[in-house]
Amino acid sequence: MKQFTKARTAKFVYLFIALIGIAAIQSCKKPSPDAEGGVGSAKLRLVNTSPDAGSSKIILEEEVGVTGSVGTGNASSYINAFAGEQQVTVQSGAGTVLARVSNQLDANSYYSFYLTGVSGSYSLFPVLDDVAAVSGKAKVRFVQTSSQLNSANLSAGSTSLFTAQPFKAITNSVEVAPGAYTFNLSNGVTAITLASSQSVTLTSGKNYTVFVSTQSVSGNNATLALNVVASN
Template sequence: MKISLKFKTIIAALFITLGLASCSKIDGDQTPIQISGLSLIHASPTIEKLDVYVDNTRANVEDFAFGAKIDYLNAYSGDRNLTVTKKGLTTKLTSKLLKLESGLGYSVFVVDKFETVDLLMLQDNLAKPAAGKAKIRFVNLSPDAGALNLEVVGKTPDLIDNKAFKEYSEFVAIDPAEKVSFNIKNKTSGAVETTLVDIKIEDGKIYTLYAKGLKATADATKFGAAIFTHK
C-alpha cells in the first residue's frame, strides 16, 4: 500500500542526484517529481569504513561504520544504482540496481562479511500501527549465527520464529511500554544468544530490530543486536 511519507530533506550536496521532496517543475513539466525514501544501514561485520553511492552521488557525509544508519533520504523513484566502496576508494565492493516505487520507503542493509559484502533491500510498511500498538520487524544479519527467534522477555510464544541469515519477518504488532527487553535465541537449541534490555517502545512507532555481527569474533564486530525507529 502506498502512503504519504514525510522524508527528511536532503542536504545540499545530495540535491541534484537524490532529489528533493517537493513539487518542483522540470523543463516546464507540471508533473511533480516522484520520490521514494531510502534508509541505509551498515550491518556488515567489518572494521572497514565504507562509502555508499546512489547513482554517482555519495550518500554518506560522515564515516559509515559498522552499526551506522542513515535515516530516510529522498531518492528519485525508478531504477537507482546503489554502490558500496571502501572509504575513499572507487573500486566497487558490490553494486545493485534498486527499483524504487514512488511514495514507498525502503531500508537497504549492507550485509555479510567484507570479502563477500552484499546488499539487502527491504520495503518498509510504514502504515500507522493499530490504536494502542507499535510495530516491529526482525531481520537476521549475522552470517554465522544460524536460524534465530525473537522473544519478548516474559511473554510466550516467541514473537518471531526461525529466521536464517538474510531472512526477515513482516512487521508485527507489539505493546508499547517504557521498558521492553528482547532475547535473540538460537532456533535449534533455544539458547539466548544476546539480549536488548529496557528498550522504550512507543505507541504508534515502527521499529526494526536486527541481529548483527559474528559469533566467531570478540572485537567490535562480535555478535549482538540493534534496534531503530523508522523516521
C-alpha cells in the same frame, strides 16, 4: 550612426548566444529527487551490520544522493532518491566499493539497504520499510542479517515473537503495547541465547525493526548483537 547600429546588433547577438548557453547548461543538470514535476521520490537509508566494513555510506547513481557514513550496528538517516530502477552502491570511508545492487524504488516508499558479510563477501539487500502507524500500539519486525546464523529466534523478554528465521529473512510486523522491552536473540535449533539488546522504550504509533549485527568473527564463531531502529 551606422557603426553604432552594428555594435548594438553584435551585443544582442552575443547576449542571445549566452542565454542559449545558460539554458543548455541548466537543461543538462539532473534535478533533485524531490523536485516538483519529477517522477516522484522514494526514501532510503543504509544499515551497516558488517563487522569489518568500517564506516560506510550509500552513493546513488551520479551521486544524486549520499547517506551519512555509519558504523556497524547503526543506520543512516533517510535520503531522497528518484523512484524507478536505481543502482545503489555502498562505499567504505576510503571510497572502496563494498557492494552494489539494483533495485526498483516505488514513489513515496521507504527502504533500508542492509550491508552484511565480511571482507571479500559483502552483500547488500533491500527491505521495504513498514511506516504505517497504528494508534495506541508500537509495531516490531525482525530482519535476520547474520550470515553466521542459519536459524534465529527473537523474543521480547519471555514472549516469543519470531522463530526459525533464516539469513535475510524479513518478518511481518507485529503489534505490541508501548513500553520498555529487552529483545533476545537465540539459535533457532538449540534455543541458546546469543545476544540481547539494551532496554528500548517503544512508543505508541512508532514502528521498529530489530536486526542482527556481527561484532566480530573468529573461525566459525561470531559475536552477535541485537540492534533496534525506528522506521517512522
